[in-house]
Amino acid sequence: MNYTQFIKYICIGIFNTLVGYFLIFFCMYILGMTPVVSNTLSYAIGLSLTYFLNRRLTFKSSSKKRQEITRFFVAFFISYAANILTLIISIDYFLIHEAISQVIASVVYVMFSFPLLKFYVYKAAPHPEQIKDK
DSSP states (O other): OOHHHHHHHHHHHHHHHHHHHHHHHIIIIISOOOHHHHHHHHHHHHHHHHHHHIIIIISOOOSOHHHHHHHHHHHHHHHHHHHHHHHHIIIIISOOOHHHHHHHHHHHHHHHHHHHIIIIISOOOOOHHHHHHO
């Protein structure tokens, strides 16, 4: 495993989380938007930011963006579903405190998201010579 790549991924995630909270609070308290609109706007910007930062800095992808973006959203929804499912099971079935359940669910999100991004979304495109040989 390339630990440098994983560390970059985590750092981008932390940065993206901070930007997201800043945007939510800025939209709510400075622009006067509702919490739902603020959160939705923050998520939209955050998803775009994480796509481009991970594309360029973490995985250094040169694949076609259109295909990557589609795969990115598939990976996000799978990871998010695993996150929500873990959260619900932790709270409702294992009776784990909500805050601890959020942390557990976040770890599950990373466990799904990183390999999906690495091996599915930003997978290295085959070199043109490899395609010729087939």
